[in-house]
Amino acid sequence: DADVTQTPRNRITKTGKRIMLECSQTKGHDRMYWYRQDPGLGLRLIYYSFDVKDINKGEISDGYSVSRQAQAKFSLSLESAIPNQTALYFCATSAPDRGKETQYFGPGTRLLVL
Amino acid sequence: EDQVTQSPEALRLQEGESSSLNCSYTVSGLRGLFWYRQDPGKGPEFLFTLYSAGEEKEKERLKATLTKKESFLHITAPKPEDSATYLCAVQASGNNDMRFGAGTRLTVKP
Numbered sequence: 001d002a003d004v005t006q007t008p009r010n011r012i013t014k015t016g017k018r019i020m021l022e023c024s025q026t027k028g029h030d031r032m033y034w035y036r037q038d039p040g041l042g043l044r045l046i047y048y049s050f051d052v053k054d055i056n057k058g059e060i061s062d063g064y065s066v067s068r069q070a071q072a073k074f075s076l077s078l079e080s081a082i083p084n085q086t087a088l089y090f091c092a093t094s095a096p097d098r099g100k101e102t103q104y105f106g107p108g109t110r111l112l113v114l
Numbered sequence: 115e116d117q118v119t120q121s122p123e124a125l126r127l128q129e130g131e132s133s134s135l136n137c138s139y140t141v142s143g144l145r146g147l148f149w150y151r152q153d154p155g156k157g158p159e160f161l162f163t164l165y166s167a168g169e170e171k172e173k174e175r176l177k178a179t180l181t182k183k184e185s186f187l188h189i190t191a192p193k194p195e196d197s198a199t200y201l202c203a204v205q206a207s208g209n210n211d212m213r214f215g216a217g218t219r220l221t222v223k224p
Contacts, residue, residue: 004157033211042118042201042214043158058211090157100146100165101205103212105157 003027004106006091012112013081021076021109023091032074033092033103034058034066036085043090049074081113116141116206120215127192127222135187135218137202147185148212149178150201158201161187192222 004025013019023032033048035058045058047066055066063085067075078085088110092103119138127133139147146165150158162171164180171178175196177188187200199219203212 040216042216043203044214045211048211100163102148102160102163104160105150107157108155110155 004091004093004104006089006106006109008109009107010110012114014114015082017081019078019081019111021089021091021111023074023076023106025072025091025093025106027093027095027104028071029093029095029104030071031094031096031101032068033094034064034074034076035090035092036060037088037090037108046076078111078113083113086111086113116204116209116213118202118204118213118215120200120202120218122218123216124219125221127189127220129193129222129224130191132188132190132192134189135200135220137185137187137215138183139185139202139204140183141204141206141213143207145205145207145209147180148203148205149185149187150203152199152201152217161200189220192220194222194224196220197222 007022031050034046035043037043044060049068052068065077088108090108091106094101094103117140121136149161152158162178167182169180175190179186199217201217203214205212
């Protein structure tokens, strides 16, 4: 079974709708992240969380919100979806180890906003 | 501001034709430089982390090197299954996020 899972894998929605993307992990990591990927722009950080009570904005948090329901679950919400939020969304997890840290990514959610 | 630039954007090689991918970076104190492989429709797959200039890491046909300004991913005698997008990312000291480059899309023809 995959260590980091994302649901749904594909989603089509309409402008103005609220949607939620979910991420679950079995790696036992405390840190979780949400990124979006656009062609030619690479991955950009939306939000990250270092534990259940910790939420931090990333580079492009406007229009998004997150919820850390448990150590293993981190959800991303689009409050009112707009077409330029069409992108590939990835969840990642990590655990620091003596100052070193590697992020491990889920399979992604492809979102289309009409 | 931390920046990561990867070149070339795309690279086409014949099977067996060795080459290198470049990742140039500017960061206020490097905590780590990461290489990932991404196949179409999938999440990035971790390859290497480099922490200090002069460090090298190898895995099968891939070898990553690091200087104070750039990193190279050398591909020796590539095979078609090495075709993928290769992503580079940096993490700065005192910073909790990673800054990614746009990637190099590698195609290896048989």
